[in-house]
Amino acid sequence: MKTPAEILAKTENGLPQQSWTSKTPTGEETQSESAPRDLSVETKTLVNMIFARFMAIYGHKFKSCFETQDEIRIAKREWALSLGGYSEQELVAAIDYCKEHSAWMPTISEFLKVLRNLTGDHGLPAGKHAYEEACLHADHASTHKWSHPAIYHAGKATGWFRLRTEDEPNVFPDFRYNYDVICRRVRAGEELDLPVPVALPDKSDVSLFTFIQSWGEEHNLKPEVASKWLFYLTKPKGTQVRERFRKHAQVEASAMGIELPDDYQ
DSSP: OOOHHHHTOBOTTSOBOTTSSOSOOSSOTTSOTTSOOOOOHHHHHHHHHHHHHHHHHHTHHHHTTOSSHHHHHHHHHHHHHHHTTOOHHHHHHHHHHHHHHOSSOOOHHHHHHHHHHHHGGGGOOOHHHHHHHHHHTGGGTTTSOOSSHHHHHHHHHHOHHHHHHSOHHHHHHHHHHHHHHHHHHHHTTOOOOOOOOOSSOOHHHHHHHHHHHHHHHHTTOOHHHHHHHGGGGGSOTTOHHHHHHHHHHHHHHHTTTOOOOSOOO
């Protein structure tokens, strides 16, 4: 068993030792190749710090949350996947808040809520929502009114063409990594600029969205329904991703007796 001094030991840079709560690391090579691959050493170290602090704060209550080393390993990885982008200072502040206000170790969702209440989260949307917005507007990124500049910059770093053409399992992990990095910059106080809209917008974009609007009115559909169903028209012709979106939308449209168009031009 480790002594209190060993438990509270830190590295030269002030971060906790990676073996604080157990010898179980945060993420292992035994995970499947399909598992997310964006866990940095710093994120793992910070999660070890969180677990070590909670072990010291909650004692036997902490130990009662985990029956095996595998449970600790899985929990650490899930925390690491959820906390990417937060700084050490923000995490420490959230831990201190939990120490004063919670009798039990918080769940991930409870801890994230504390973080957002303390930091305001700078209006940053959740990663999945950011990804969906980036995909939906990838073909007119310079003219879209983004809900947050971080989404635009994450989309640009990932590649607009990739967001338009590649399947979610291939591109979302990269987008999430870029978005987490940019969110961290925002939380650190950096201000992000948005592109200045071009004087002459892309005529193909204008005609597409005009078509969606008129097509929806023709079929007595709400604008959001027409946009959702015809989203596949924003994807390049002949691609699998376009056909997949069209088939999925056609299932819903068929229930109302509506046949979706192959193209808009």
